Amino acid sequence: MSFNGKVVVITGAAGGIGKEAVKSFSNDGAKVTLVDLDQEALDQAAAELDLNDGQYITVAADVGNEAQVKNFIEKTVEAFGTVDVLFNNAGIEGKVLPIPDYPSELFDKVLDVNVKGVFYGLKYAMPIMKENKGGSIINTASVAGLGGTAGVSAYITSKHALLGLTKTAALEGAPDGIRVNAVCPSPVNNRMMRSLEAGFSPENAEAAQKSFAAAIPLGRYAENHEIADLVYFLASEKASFITGGIYTIDGGMKAT
Numbered sequence: 001m002s003f004n005g006k007v008v009v010i011t012g013a014a015g016g017i018g019k020e021a022v023k024s025f026s027n028d029g030a031k032v033t034l035v036d037l038d039q040e041a042l043d044q045a046a047a048e049l050d051l052n053d054g055q056y057i058t059v060a061a062d063v064g065n066e067a068q069v070k071n072f073i074e075k076t077v078e079a080f081g082t083v084d085v086l087f088n089n090a091g092i093e094g095k096v097l098p099i100p101d102y103p104s105e106l107f108d109k110v111l112d113v114n115v116k117g118v119f120y121g122l123k124y125a126m127p128i129m130k131e132n133k134g135g136s137i138i139n140t141a142s143v144a145g146l147g148g149t150a151g152v153s154a155y156i157t158s159k160h161a162l163l164g165l166t167k168t169a170a171l172e173g174a175p176d177g178i179r180v181n182a183v184c185p186s187p188v189n190n191r192m193m194r195s196l197e198a199g200f201s202p203e204n205a206e207a208a209q210k211s212f213a214a215a216i217p218l219g220r221y222a223e224n225h226e227i228a229d230l231v232y233f234l235a236s237e238k239a240s241f242i243t244g245g246i247y248t249i250d251g252g253m254k255a256t
């Protein structure tokens, strides 16, 4: 699988899963646009991954802001000529609170980032892919899109909505050869889970981690690169007949 000359846009590129995805695609010759909230974090990610000049650009943007999403897609086309792959990966967890206590503004914010952020990405990338008669889009959903969990109403709602959006985009994109899929990771060993562990069990976050891991038949969290590997496959030509799919990557968690 080579991504030589292909143009890949990755949101949440300075975070756990996103950075590993940048690494996989850039190692295989892709030109990559790294998108995240904070320019400093993007510069740090690019330096850490030792990316070559001319092989990448960074754009600081909030995916919940339509104009900023339009801008990073336009900047990608200016720099590299097109968009072949879009990894809609940026997301936020919100807080762990019961529904009566959940701030309505925070509920909106989680949906703005996790759902509307993906909608904007689709909206501005799909016309470019349509011109190319093809492209691949991968959305990071979650096992939180496949069932409820008390305390995280906004996150659960957002990831369920994202699956509906993924399926609809797959149907709209199929006549033009645009494939759209979602990945649904179980807990991944990174910042977001540290935040959720502390939210579920402020007194003993480590105990929360143990109990989450115990609910996974393989007995552990995923590592960032394991999610990036699935995304890489779905983006590649090896996945040429795969669209509208919802891929759990969960150590067996949802097999029970």
Ligand SMILES: NC(=O)c1ccc[n+]([C@@H]2O[C@H](COP(=O)([O-])OP(=O)(O)OC[C@H]3O[C@@H](n4cnc5c(N)ncnc54)[C@H](O)[C@@H]3O)[C@@H](O)[C@H]2O)c1
Residues within 6 Å of the ligand: 011, 012, 013, 014, 015, 016, 017, 018, 035, 036, 037, 038, 061, 062, 063, 064, 089, 090, 091, 092, 093, 113, 140, 141, 142, 143, 184, 185, 186, 187, 188, 189, 190, 191, 192, 193
């Ligand atoms: N960590 C997990 O256990 C887990 C499990 C299932 C799904 N996911 C999903 O994986 C995706 C990536 O998260 P992660 O696990 O790498 O966590 P992370 O917190 O390390 O990375 C998320 C990245 O998204 C960025 N981001 C947040 N809001 C943004 C915005 N408005 N605009 C642009 N960038 C923004 C953050 O700055 C961060 O770099 C998210 O969609 C998350 O919901 C994570």
